[in-house]
Amino acid sequence: MTNPAGNAKASTAVEPALTPTADLYDERGDELASVALQFGNFGGRDAFSGPVRTIRCFQDNGLVKSVLNSPGHGAVLVVDGGGSLETALMGDMIAAAAVANGWSGVIINGAVRDRTALAQLPLGVKALGSNPRKSAKESSGETNVPVEIGGVVFRPGAMVHADLDGILVDAGPGR
Numbered sequence: 001m002t003n004p005a006g007n008a009k010a011s012t013a014v015e016p017a018l019t020p021t022a023d024l025y026d027e028r029g030d031e032l033a034s035v036a037l038q039f040g041n042f043g044g045r046d047a048f049s050g051p052v053r054t055i056r057c058f059q060d061n062g063l064v065k066s067v068l069n070s071p072g073h074g075a076v077l078v079v080d081g082g083g084s085l086e087t088a089l090m091g092d093m094i095a096a097a098a099v100a101n102g103w104s105g106v107i108i109n110g111a112v113r114d115r116t117a118l119a120q121l122p123l124g125v126k127a128l129g130s131n132p133r134k135s136a137k138e139s140s141g142e143t144n145v146p147v148e149i150g151g152v153v154f155r156p157g158a159m160v161h162a163d164l165d166g167i168l169v170d171a172g173p174g175r
């Protein structure tokens with residue numbers, strides 16, 4: 001499939017219609033936390049949403065690989081890689097596993113690689129940048145902990161809404 005800009009993109013035929021983040025913000029205002037930190041969009045799905053799951057790690061993607069190889073049930077994996085651009089925390093193999101396992105998207109405070117292949121996958125992928133250098137695989141880090149990215153806290157279970165405009169987090173009642 002070719003989009004109007006002439007770039008090959010993954011099919012959007014099966015994507016549910018999501019409310020644009022700007023419209024959500026206009027409806028809900030500051031009930032939604034907006035991430036001002038600027039992420040790039042690397043996946044074949046520009047708009048995605050789902051409940052948050054988290055990983056905190058640093059230049060080691062062993063946990064990212066194992067979590068995205070387990071069922072996602074439509075969740076969005078938020079990876080706080082400390083903002084490091086020194087190594088890639090996800091490439092096309094892990095991203096393909098995420099698609100196969102039903103994840104909606106992955107938001108990485110760090111780098112990805114295999115950008116050409118990532119752009120073909122029906123997965124939302126936001127990251128700070130890219131680097132062909134791979135990460136360690138020792139699985140150091142933590143899962144399902146609150147992570148703070150760009151001043152916004154992502155708690156496991158909170159709903160996240162992402163599109164080309166940015167990222168909104170809805171912590172829900174009792175936040």
Ligand SMILES: O=C([O-])CC(=O)C(=O)O
Nearest residue numbers: 090091092093094134135
């Ligand atoms: O194995 C890695 O570190 C990430 C990667 O390249 C892939 O997912 O294809």
